[in-house]
Structure formats: structure tokens, C-alpha cells
Amino acid sequence: MPDTPSPSRVTRLSLFLLSAATLTFEINLTRLFSVAQFYHFAFLIVSLALLGFGASGTALALFPSWSREHSSRHVSKLALATAVSILGAYLLTNWLPFDSFSIAWDRRQVALLILNILALAAPFFFSGMAVGLLLSTYARTAGQTYAVNLAGSALGCLVALAAPARLGDEGTVVLSAVLSALASLVCDASRHRRQLLLDLPASALLLFGLFDLGLRVTGLPSSTLLELRLSPYKGLSYALQYPGAKVIYRRWNAFSRVDVVHSPGIRSLPGLSYRFTQLPPAQDGLLVDGDDLSPVMLTGAGSSFVDYMPGAVAFRLRPQAEALLLEPRGGLEVIIALEMGARRVTAVEINPLIVEAAHSIYTDPRVRVVVESERSYLRRSRERYDVVVLSLANAYHPVRSGAYSLAEDYRYTVEAFQDALARLNPDGLLVVTRWLQMPPSEELRAFALAVTALEREGLDPADHLIAFRGYNTGTLLVKKSPFTLGEVDAVRLFAADRAFDLMYAPGLRPDDVNQYNILPVDVYYQDFQALVAARDRAVWYAAYPFEVTPPTDDRPFFGHFFKWSQAPQVLAELGKTWQPFGGAGYFVVVALLVLATVMAGVLILLPVVVARSIRKPPESSKLSGGFRGAALIYFGLIGLAFLFVEIPLIQRFILFLGHPAYALTAVLFTVLLSSGMGSQLATRMPLRWSLAGLAALVLGLPWLLPPLFALTLGFPLGLRLGVTVAMLAPVGFLMGIPFPRGLHWLEGEAPGLIPWVWGVNGAASVVASALAALLALSFGFRWVLMAGAACYAGAWIMAMMSLQERRLPPLPR
Numbered sequence: 144m145p146d147t148p149s150p151s152r153v154t155r156l157s158l159f160l161l162s163a164a165t166l167t168f169e170i171n172l173t174r175l176f177s178v179a180q181f182y183h184f185a186f187l188i189v190s191l192a193l194l195g196f197g198a199s200g201t202a203l204a205l206f207p208s209w210s211r212e213h214s215s216r217h218v219s220k221l222a223l224a225t226a227v228s229i230l231g232a233y234l235l236t237n238w239l240p241f242d243s244f245s246i247a248w249d250r251r252q253v254a255l256l257i258l259n260i261l262a263l264a265a266p267f268f269f270s271g272m273a274v275g276l277l278l279s280t281y282a283r284t285a286g287q288t289y290a291v292n293l294a295g296s297a298l299g300c301l302v303a304l305a306a307p308a309r310l311g312d313e314g315t316v317v318l319s320a321v322l323s324a325l326a327s328l329v330c331d332a333s334r335h336r337r338q339l340l341l342d343l344p345a346s347a348l349l350l351f352g353l354f355d356l357g358l359r360v361t362g363l364p365s366s367t368l369l370e371l372r373l374s375p376y377k378g379l380s381y382a383l384q385y386p387g388a389k390v391i392y393r394r395w396n397a398f399s400r401v402d403v404v405h406s407p408g409i410r411s412l413p414g415l416s417y418r419f420t421q422l423p424p425a426q427d428g429l430l431v432d433g434d435d436l437s438p439v440m441l442t443g444a445g446s447s448f449v450d451y452m453p454g455a456v457a458f459r460l461r462p463q464a465e466a467l468l469l470e471p472r473g474g475l476e477v478i479i480a481l482e483m484g485a486r487r488v489t490a491v492e493i494n495p496l497i498v499e500a501a502h503s504i505y506t507d508p509r510v511r512v513v514v515e516s517e518r519s520y521l522r523r524s525r526e527r528y529d530v531v532v533l534s535l536a537n538a539y540h541p542v543r544s545g546a547y548s549l550a551e552d553y554r555y556t557v558e559a560f561q562d563a564l565a566r567l568n569p570d571g572l573l574v575v576t577r578w579l580q581m582p583p584s585e586e587l588r589a590f591a592l593a594v595t596a597l598e599r600e601g602l603d604p605a606d607h608l609i610a611f612r613g614y615n616t617g618t619l620l621v622k623k624s625p626f627t628l629g630e631v632d633a634v635r636l637f638a639a640d641r642a643f644d645l646m647y648a649p650g651l652r653p654d655d656v657n658q659y660n661i662l663p664v665d666v667y668y669q670d671f672q673a674l675v676a677a678r679d680r681a682v683w684y685a686a687y688p689f690e691v692t693p694p695t696d697d698r699p700f701f702g703h704f705f706k707w708s709q710a711p712q713v714l715a716e717l718g719k720t721w722q723p724f725g726g727a728g729y730f731v732v733v734a735l736l737v738l739a740t741v742m743a744g745v746l747i748l749l750p751v752v753v754a755r756s757i758r759k760p761p762e763s764s765k766l767s768g769g770f771r772g773a774a775l776i777y778f779g780l781i782g783l784a785f786l787f788v789e790i791p792l793i794q795r796f797i798l799f800l801g802h803p804a805y806a807l808t809a810v811l812f813t814v815l816l817s818s819g820m821g822s823q824l825a826t827r828m829p830l831r832w833s834l835a836g837l838a839a840l841v842l843g844l845p846w847l848l849p850p851l852f853a854l855t856l857g858f859p860l861g862l863r864l865g866v867t868v869a870m871l872a873p874v875g876f877l878m879g880i881p882f883p884r885g886l887h888w889l890e891g892e893a894p895g896l897i898p899w900v901w902g903v904n905g906a907a908s909v910v911a912s913a914l915a916a917l918l919a920l921s922f923g924f925r926w927v928l929m930a931g932a933a934c935y936a937g938a939w940i941m942a943m944m945s946l947q948e949r950r951l952p953p954l955p956r
Contacts, residue, residue: 149281149283149284149287149288150277150280150281150284150288153329153330154218154277154330155287155288155291156329157218157219157222157326157327157329157330158218158273158274158277158288158291158292158295158326159291159292159294159295159298160222160295160322160323160325160326160329161218161221161222161225161270161273161295161322161323161326162270162274162291162292162293162294162295162296162298162299163295163296163298163299163302163322164225164226164229164270164299164319164320164321164322164323164326165192165225165266165267165270165296165299165319165323166295166296166297166298166299166300166303166811166815167299167300167302167303167306167315167318167319167322168229168266168299168316168319169188169189169192169267169299170299170300170303170304170807170808170811171303171306171307171312171315171316171319172188172263173188173189173807174303174307174312174398174804175233175312175313175316175371176188177432178312178371178373178400178432178433179237179240179371179372179373179374179377179433180240180374187735188263189790189912190735190739190909190912190913191260191263191264191267192264192267193267193786193905193908193909193911193912194260194264194267194739194742194905194909195264195265195266195267195268195269195270195271195905196267196268196270196271196274196905196908197271197742197743197746197902197903197904197905197906197907197908197909198264198268198271198746198902198905199267199268199269199270199271199272199274199275199901199902199905200271200275200746200898200899200900200901200902200903200904200905200906201746201747201749201750201899201902201906202268202272202902203272203275203276203279203898203901203902204750204898204899204902205749205750205753207895207898217272217273217276218273218276218277218330219327219330219331219342220327221269221270221272221273221276222269222270222273222323222324222326222327222330222345223323223324223327223344223345223348224269225266225269225270225273225323225326226320226321226323226324226326226327226345226348227320227344227348228262228265228266228268228269229266229316229319229320229323230316230317230320230348231262231265232262232263232265232266233316233369234368234369235258235259235262236259236262236263237369237371237372238372239255239258239259240255240259240372240374241255241256241259242255242374266323270323271901271905274288274292274901275898275901275902278886278897278901279894279897279898279901282886282887282889282890282894282897283887283890285883285886285887285890286822286823286824286825286826286883286884286886286887287822287823289819289822289879289882289883289886290819290820290822290823290879290883291819292819293815293816293818293819293822293879294815294816294819296811296815297811297812297815297816297819300807300808300811300812300815301808301812302315302318302322303315303808304397304804304805304808305397306318307395307396307397308395308396308397309359309360310356310359310360310395311359311395311400312371312395312400313365313369313370313371314355314356314359314365316369317352317355317356317369318352318356320348320352321348321349321352321353321356324345324346324348324349324352325349327342327345328342328345328346328349331345355369373433374433377433377434378430378433378434378435378436378538379402379404379430379433379434379436380433382404382406382408382409382428382430382436383404383406385406385407385408385409386407386408387406387407387408388404388405388406388407388408389404389405389406390402390403390404390405391403391404391405391427392500394496394499394500396494396495396496397804397805397808398494398802398803398804398805399431399432399494399496399804400431400432400433401429401430401431401494401496401497401500402429402430402433403427403428403429403430403439403500403501404427404428404430404436405427406427406428407425409426409427409428409436409438410423410424410426411426411428411436411437411438412438412448412452412475413535413576413578413615413616414452414453414454414535414576414613414615414616414618415448415451415452415613416451416452416453416613416641416642416643417613417614417642418451418640418641418642419447419448419451421447421448423448424440424441424444424445424446424448425441425444426438426439426440426441426444427439427441427473428473429472429473429497429500429501431472431494431497434538435472435536435537435538436538437472437473437475437536438473438475439473439474439500439501439503439504440473440474440475440478440504442503446478446482449478449479449482449483450483451641452479453576453611453613453616453618453641453643454476454479454532454574454576454618455479455483455637456618456620456633456634456637456638457530457532457572457574457620458479458480458483458484458485458530459483459633459637460572460630460633460634461529461530461570461571461572462484463484463485463486464480464484464485464486464528464529464530465485465486465487465489465526465527465528465529465530466480466485466487466488466489466528466529466530466531466532467489467491467526467528467530467531467532467566468480468488468489468490468491468532468534469491469517469521469531469532469533469534469554469563470491470492470493470517470533470534470536470554471490471492471532471534472492472497472501472534472536473497473500473501473504474490474501474504474505475534476532476534477490477504477505477507477510478504480530480532481507481509481510485509485530486509487509487511488507488509488510488511489510489511489513489526489528490505490510490511490512490513491513491515491516491517491520492505492512492513492514493514493515493516493517493801493802494514495514498512498514515801515860516800516801516802517554517559518553518554518559518562518798518801518856519801519856519857519858519860519863521559521562521563521565521566522562522853522856522857523856523857523858524566524857526566527566527567527568527571528566528567528568528571529567529568529570529571529572530571530572530574531563531566531567531571531572531573531574532574533554533563533573533574533575533576534576535576535577535578535616537578539578539615540578540702541580542580542584542585542689542702542704549700549703549732549916549920550700550701550702551699551700551794551797551803552694552699552700552701552702553696553699553797553798555588555589555592555694555699555701556592556693556694556695556696556699556701557592557595557596557599557693557694557695557696558695558696559696560573560592560593560595560596560621561596561599561600564596564597564600564621564623567622567623569623569624570622570623570624571622571623572620572621572622573593573619573620573621573622574618574619574620574621575589575593575618575619575621576616576617576618576619577589577616577617578615578616578617579612579615579616579617579667581666582666582688582689583666583667583670583671584689584691584704585704586610586612586616586617586619586667587667587670587671587674587689587691588691588692588693588694588701588704589617589619590608590610590619590647590671590674591674591684591691591692591693592693592694593608593619593621594608594674594675594693595693596621597621600623602623604675605649605675606625606626606649607621607622607623607624607625607626608620608621608622608626608647608648608675609626609631609634609645609647609648609649610645610646610647610648610667610671611634611638611643611644611645611646611648612643612644612646612660612667613641613642613643613644613660614660617646617667618643620634625649626648626649631648631649631650634648635648635655639658642659642660643659644656644657644658644659644660644665644667645668646665646667646668646671647668647671647672647675651668653668656668670687688706688708688709689704689705689706689709690703690704690705690706691704695923696795696798696849696852697845697849697923697924697925698919698920698922698923698924699798700919700920703729703920705729705730729920732913732916732917732920733917735913736910736913736914736917739909739910739912739913739914740910742906742909743906743907743909743910744906746902746903746905746906747775747779747902747903747906750899750902771893771896773941773942773944774885774888774889774893774896774900774941775899775900775903776937776941777885777938777941777942778882778885778900778901778903778904778907779903779904779906779907780907780934780935780937780938780941781881781882781885781904781934781935781938782903782904782905782906782907782908782911783907783908783910783911783914783930783931783934784841784911784931784932784934784935784938785878785908785911785931786908786911786912786915786931787911787914787915787927787928787930787931787934788814788841788844788874788878788928788931789810789811789814790911790912790915790916790919790927791915791919791924791927791928791931792810792814792844792871792928793806793807793810793811794806794919794924795848795924796809796810796867798852798856799852799855799856799863799866799867800860800863800864800867801860805860805864809864809867809868810867810871813867813868813871813872813875814871814874814875814878815875816875817871817872817873817874817875817876817878817879818875818876818878818879819879820876820879821875821876821877821878821879821880822879822880822882822883823879825879825880825883825884825887828880828884830880830881830884830888830942831939831942831943833877833880833881833884834880834881834935834936834938834939834942835939836877837874837877837878837880837881837935838932838933838935838936838939839932840873840874840877841874841928841931841932841935842928842929842932844874844928845924845925845928845929847870848870851866851870881935881938882904885900885942886900888942915927915930918930
């Protein structure tokens with residue numbers, strides 16, 4: 144055992160800096176992968192981070208001598224290794240990225256995938272080794288050590304939110320490495336106060352990082368080696384291939400990168416009638432996170448196209464309208480509304496960089512800009528509008544690719560449509576445009592959302608809906624009052640003049656459809672009619688080949704269309720069609736869950752296998768098998784439970800705070816900081832009551848959150864952040880108690896078991912991250928939280944069983 148019962152202040156400071164660096168890097172990686180690759184790769188970062196932490200516990204269990212001597216020296220080396228691996232992992236994945244689109248036929252991608260996984264897990268492995276080393280070395284004061292780790296991680300959340308606006312995400316990677324190098328030097332300073340400069344690797348890395356950060360802060364160009372490289376399949380990569388294309392605007396903020404491309408090849412007018420025979424006007428292209436190009440009209444480019452856009456029909460029906468535009472991006476819907484005679488336009492856009500990039504449109508005196516999330520504005524505002532437009536903010540993505548299955552979209556839920564309807568005047572119109580897919584899926588799900596929202600408002604959807612399609616988009620008109628005969632005729636005339644085909648309208652007959660964009664069979668008309676007429680919607684949705692059940696706030700995955708009935712076709716087409724992931728993004732999560740389970744099993748069982756192979760009994764062999772098994776199950780269950788609570792809370796609070804980055808930062812910061820407080824005070828909290836209270840509180844969250852959100856969603860962002868902290872702090876406080884209390888449980892009985900349970904806890908978390916995503920996609924966040932409560936209840940049972948066998952010694956105060 145060490146000479147002192149707890150790590151020195153300098154060692155704790157080093158751990159604090161290292162923890163901050165690790166969480167900063169983890170959160171920043173999710174942003175980098177959202178830009179460079181796609182959203183689902185950002186999700187993988189959580190699993191890779193937890194894999195690294197789990198592997199660190201296994202390594203410590205295999206080399207227990209590390210925890211018996213020179214712990215500060217080891218922490219210094221591990222902090223330096225973390226700093227080097229942060230830069231190395233970023234550079235490797237940036238210059239040798241894994242290409243998911245071609246893995247089915249390019250076997251080299253398998254090797255690159257393995258290399259990328261190892262590189263990205265390495266920083267978390269070294270950081271986890273440092274934490275696990277201190278926890279096992281100073282087991283009697285594990286609560287204090289764990290509290291420092293969690294407090295540093297909470298600071299990392301704030302750094303990851305604030306740094307990109309000034310440094311960019313590339314600079315934030317450098318900042319993470321700098322913090323890790325500083326942690327190494329601080330730890331060395333406790334032993335060599337006069338020899339700080341002799342630690343050349345850490346000093347050199349620190350000086351390089353500070354120099355690079357200085358260049359970025361002053362606006363000077365930094366090393367091109369660190370510049371983020373985008374996937375060739377991102378919209379920005381395609382746009383820049385056109386001769387003469389160039390980026391004229393690029394900025395980062397806490398949750399996005401916005402680029403504006405000037406190119407003679409950009410002519411983007413989604414839904415434009417092919418009866419418009421003039422040359423489309425010149426545009427720039429605005430892209431968020433390197434994708435989803437939306438047009439920015441150039442001054443004086445002309446607007447003769449406006450009357451041929453599908454959304455123009457709403458302003459023909461409501462001249463001089465008061466219009467509300469939700470997320471108009473580059474401003475195309477703003478131009479349409481103004482040119483069609485709207486009296487005033489309110490544009491709600493959460494991203495201030497978009498407003499800045501398209502300032503020529505948003506500075507029109509008839510336009511009022513609200514920088515806020517759409518859902519919050521819809522709840523807060525008491526104004527009524529003649530037209531509410533839910534803008535088409537996404538580029539076309541084949542539904543069968545499944546590329547956006549994991550993306551939460553709280554604009555397309557039943558509750559969101561109800562909020563939009565509440566902002567309409569009695570005769571107001573809600574306009575929704577989506578891309579056409581074959582078979583009907585994306586536009587059919589939007590139609591199902593409107594049908595369900597109207598029914599929840601006590602209205603008959605048969606008389607309140609009109610839908611028509613052009614060449615590549617479908618448009619819905621939703622009205623709180625029934626459409627009049629004159630309005631239906633006006634829409635018919637508008638559609639006929641522009642070669643749009645009606646898909647649904649009051650009194651629509653089969654011979655009225657499929658006249659311009661002719662299909663062998665008008666499946667859109669058939670499916671829309673069948674959906675409205677279905678007596679049992681659940682049966683109809685179950686029989687449909689795609690998952691088109693209307694998303695809700697509890698399950699807000701508008702892009703998730705996968706059903707298990709599609710699996711045989713997906714597997715048959717694997718490697719034979721140009722579809723990433725075999726045609727279903729859902730398989731990404733399933734494959735990750737299988738891989739995570741296998742890796743977790745290896746990490747958990749490896750110490751036993753190695754011990755038996757060298758015929759050396761593990762240090763815990765003096766324990767009964769029941770006690771040892773209960774301990775492993777206990778730490779595995781709290782590892783599962785922590786992620787089962789944390790992940791759905793992050794996803795659920797995206798709705799409340801308006802953006803994933805805000806939700807990730809606020810939830811992680813609150814949970815980690817309050818968990819650190821709970822860990823610090825764990826000595827005063829009885830384990831049985833803490834676990835029982837935690838299970839009960841988590842079980843109540845699915846019923847507490849919806850009314851809380853309904854009451855406070857309209858509050859300003861600052862107040863909503865305060866509500867988030869107040870709501871989650873008690874949960875986080877209790878979540879911080881089980882782990883350090885469990886370590887003290889082992890400290891008196893089997894200290895050699897502590898590194899192993901650290902690995903078990905991390906390995907279980909790897910499984911939890913994938914399983915939580917799968918459960919949320921399949922059943923909703925409510926079920927994930929209930930699973931978390933069940934795991935904490937199981938941990939309570941394991942603790943009570945063991946405490947009956949062995950009395951838990953009192954903790955030092």
C-alpha cells in the first residue's frame with residue numbers, strides 16, 4: 144500500500160487536467176466526425192471511448208504491480224501518452240479514414256477500420272489507466288479521486304462547448320493535447336520541481352500546442368497538416384469538384400461548421416416545376432457540417448422562378464400573409480414568401496452562423512429573425528400566423544441507405560406538428576415539403592404525422608389535408624379548419640398549371656391523379672388514401688414494408704425506416720448495390736452491439752484466462768465465488784445503468800435545449816459534476832438507500848420529463864439551462880455514490896479485484912452505449928430509462944446479498 148492514504152494535491156491536479164482533456168477530446172470528436180463523416184460515426188465515439196476505459200481496467204488487472212509503486216510517475220507517463228495519442232489518433236483518422244461505403248468490396252477497409260478503432264480508443268485507454276491506477280492505489284479514498292475525475296470531466300464539457308468558436312474543432316484537438324501534456328508536467332513537478340524543462344517530450348508538445356493555438360486565436364493560418372479532411376461523399380466535397388468553385392465563408396461555433404461555396408454550378412431549387420423554362424438564378428451554396436446544401440440567392444439574381452415552387456400555393460391562398468418560417472437555412476423560403484406578397488416574415492433559425500452567412504436575405508426590413516430553436520419558439524410565442532412553413536432543410540438521401548436512422552429530429556414529431564398547428568390562425572396553413580422516395584416512405588411518414596396531429600386535436604384529417612407531388616418532392620397543406628371547395632379548386636388549378644400531381648385532397652377521385660409525373664401505378668395516391676381510411680392504424684403500419692409510424696418526442700427518429708422484414712433483402716444486396724451499410728443504418732447499431740458484447744466479454748474474462756494460463760491464482764481467490772461474482776455483477780450493472788440513464792437524457796434534452804451540442808454539454812456537465820459531489824460525500828450516504836432512491840428516481844423520469852418540458856419549453860435558453868441543472872443534479876448526485884462505495888466494499892476484502900472491476904464497469908458501459916441506441920430506436924427513450932432503473936435495482940440486490948454475507952466496513956470520514 145502507498146505511504147499516504149490519498150494522492151497528493153499535485154497528483155489530483157494532474158488527474159483533473161487529464162480528465163478535462165479526455166472529455167474535451169471525446170465531445171470534440173463527435174463534432175469532427177459529424178463534419179468529416181456522418182452523424183452515425185459520431186455515435187461510435189462514445190463506444191470507442193468506453194472501450195478504451197474498459198481495456199485500461201483489464202490491463203491493470205493483468206499488471207497489478209503498477210498500483211504498488213511510483214503511482215505519480217506512472218500517471219505522468221500515462222498523461223503524456225494520452226497527449227501524444229490524441230494528436231496521433233486525429234492525424235491518422237484524418238489522413239487514413241475508413242470508407243464505410245466501399246467496405247463490402249474493398250477488403251482494405253477492414254484493416255483501416257481496425258486501425259481507426261485502435262487509434263481512437265488509445266487516448267481513452269491511457270487516460271483510463273491513470274484513473275484506474277489511482278483508484279486502486281488509493282482505494283480507501285476512492286470517492287475523492289473519483290470526484291476529481293468527474294469534476295475534471297465536467298470542466299471538459301464546458302471547454303468542448305466554448306473552444307470551437309475561437310479555435311475551430313481542429314484547434315480544440317490541439318487544446319486537448321495541451322491539457323494532457325500539462326497534466327504530465329504538473330505530475331512530474333511534484334517530484335522534480337527544479338527539473339521541469341528536462342521532461343522534453345511533454346514540454347515540446349506543450350510548446351507546439353501553444354504556438355498553434357496562438358496562431359488560431361490571432362486569426363493567422365496554422366499547419367495544414369491539422370486541417371480537417373471531409374469524406375468525398377459529403378455535399379461540400381461534391382460542390383468543390385465543380386470548376387471554379389471556392390469556399391468564401393467558413394466559421395465554427397459550439398455546434399456546427401458553416402461553409403458558403405461560390406460556384407457557377409450551384410442551381411438548387413428543390414421542387415421546382417419543370418414547366419419553368421428559364422435559366423435558374425445564380426446562387427451560392429450554404430452547407431452545415433459539410434452537407435445538406437441549401438441555396439443562398441445572390442443580389443439581383445431574379446425571382447421569376449418563385450411562382451413555380453410548390454410552397455407558393457400557400458401564399459396564393461393567403462395573400463398578404465403573416466408568415467412563420469421554421470429553419471429556412473439559406474433563405475429560399477424567405478424569398479418565396481416575400482416575392483409572393485407576404486406582409487411580414489418571421490424566420491426562426493437556431494444557428495446564428497447561418498443568419499450571418501446569408502445576411503443579405505435576413506436583413507430585409509420585412510423579415511424578423513429569431514435565433515432560437517423552433518420548438519421553443521412555437522411554445523413561447525403567442526402570435527398567430529396565416530402560413531407556417533416547415534422548411535426542407537435536408538438534401539435528398541435515399542431512404543434505403545439508412546444513413547440518418549440515428550439522427551434525432553424534433554421538428555418531425557407528432558408533438559411538433561401540434562405545436563405548429565397551435566400557431567395558426569383559424570384558417571391558417573401549415574406547409575411541409577419532403578423528398579419523394581420509392582416506395583413511399585419519407586413523404587408518407589410526414590403525411591402520417593399530419594394525420595395523427597390532427598386527430599389528437601380532435602379533427603377529422605379527411606377534410607383538413609391536401610397533398611401533391613412534383614418530380615422529386617411532395618408537399619402537404621394542413622389546415623385547422625376544413626378546406627373549402629374554392630380552396631380545393633384553387634390548389635387543383637395551381638397544380639395543373641405547374642404539372643404537379645395531387646396525391647390527396649377532399650373529394651379526390653382516381654381519375655384526377657397521375658396525370659403529369661406518370662407512374663405505372665400511383666402508389667402515393669393509394670397509400671395516402673389507405674392510411675386515412677384505415678380503421679386500425681397500428682395494423683396498417685405493421686403491414687407496410689417500411690417503418691412509417693409517426694415519430695414522437697419519445698422516439699424522434701424520422702429517418703429510421705428499417706423493419707426486420709427487410710433483412711433478407713438487405714443481406715442479399717450486401718456488396719452488390721451502391722448503398723452504405725448494406726442498405727440499413729439500423730444494422731450499424733446491431734453490428735456495433737454484437738462487436739461491443741464480444742469485446743466486453745474478452746475484457747472481462749481475459750484476466751481469468753491469463754491467471755489460469757500461468758497457474759497463478761488471482762488475488763481475489765480467497766473470496767468465495769458468490770462474493771466475487773456478486774462484485775463483478777454489481778459493477779457491471781452500475782456501468783450499464785449509468786449509460787442507460789445518461790444517453791437517453793442527452794437525446795431527450797435535445798428537444799428541451801434545442802441542439803445536440805447544448806444537450807450533450809448541459810447533461811454531461813450536470814451529471815458529471817453532481818456525480819463528483821455524490822462521490823465526494825459517499826462516505827455519509829448509506830449504499831442501500833442510495834441505490835433504492837436512485838432506481839426509484841430514474842424510474843420516475845419518463846413520467847416527470849414530458850410535463851416539465853411542456854411547462855418550460857418556451858422559457859429562454861438561460862432559464863432552460865437552469866431547469867436542466869435543477870432537474871438532473873439530484874439524479875447525478877445519487878449516480879456518483881455506487882461506484883466509490885463499491886470500491887470501498889472491495890478495499891477491505893480484495894483490493895486486487897479493484898482494477899478488474901474498473902475494467903468490468905467500462906466494458907459494461909461499452910455494451911450499454913450501443914444497446915441504449917438500439918432500444919431508443921426500437922422502443923423509445925422511456926424504455927431505456929426504465930432499463931437503467933432496472934439495472935440500479937439489480938445492483939441493489941447484489942449489494943444486499945453480499946452485505947448479508949460480509950459486513951461493509953465503515954468508510955473513513
